[in-house]
């Protein structure tokens with residue numbers, strides 16, 4: 404176990420910052436901040452190549468639309484909101500893009516299952532000339548990756564910022580079962596905006612599969628229409644509760660509800676020459692560890708190509724992979740994977756094979772769940788003198 408996992412002790416201040424919650428990020432050019440506070444920043448000055456240069460409309464993630472409440476909704480405390488410029492300067496530039504400028508490889512044809520557990524059956528819902536790769540800093544299963552922006556709802560889909568009017572295409576064939584505003588049954592708010600939902604004409608593991616396309620500008624289909632893969636459904640827009648034009652894509656398995664969403668990254672076929680990294684980060688008893696940092700960097704390169712976190716426990720993992728992180732669209736090749744929680748960092752050398760899921764399981768050597776405070780064994784009475792608290796180590 405020790406040989407397979409390199410555990411790197413990190414500095415104690417990491418835990419302090421974790422406990423501190425919202426910390427103030429000073430202006431200027433930070434060199435490196437702990438992962439618990441910010442996604443790891445690159446140490447070099449960003450070059451033009453590191454800053455996404457293709458069209459990225461003004462966009463900040465918005466609280467995720469919610470059709471039906473998750474089983475145990477978490478109260479969302481108030482967090483400071485930053486302007487899109489601040490987001491750009493604080494995270495996007497610092498982290499660098501996941502994909503280089505001019506990223507235009509075609510997606511592989513679907514359905515694609517080079518690994519028996521793969522089900523890359525969905526085509527990209529946007530044409531190759533558009534931004535048909537997802538927004539890295541608000542991935543499925545987590546909050547936004549900038550703590551100063553958080554908290555937002557845990558993301559149940561993937562976002563694709565694009566210019567208004569960019570074609571939104573059916574990811575696969577099926578019947579349109581919803582076309583129009585989608586007000587929340589809970590409070591009537593039209594978070595999703597103009598939305599198309601397709602019930603596909605195939606099943607997976609005996610379950611129906613749905614795709615949902617939100618925030619569109621105009622609709623070109625009606626309820627009851629049969630559509631084929633690649634058919635024009637709508638144009639990208641900013642309807643609903645958004646701060647900028649983008650497509651919000653959901654994949655729903657089993658039932659057409661918010662609580663049945665899965666990570667679309669395990670359904671959208673990779674780009675040519677690219678593969679998917681997925682994994683499960685668990686404690687030694689096999690329990691999923693949420694909120695751990697996940698960093699992917701090519702061998703011999705210090706700059707991470709991808710930074711994210713493991714899923715919140717409230718989202719659904721894939722029925723066969725049972726993952727709690729997915730890093731899609733990685734160019735095939737060798738990488739270093741660093742997964743960190745608390746003061747521990749686990750490293751794996753991995754290879755990404757194209758066109759398939761490359762899966763890794765990392766198990767920590769410690770129990771993740773904190774020991775609950777024990778119940779009092781007796782009720783103090785007024786006559787008792789409280790014993791002095793023992794000094795904590």
Ligand SMILES: [Zn+2]
Nearest residue numbers: 560561562651
């Ligand atoms: Zn979204």
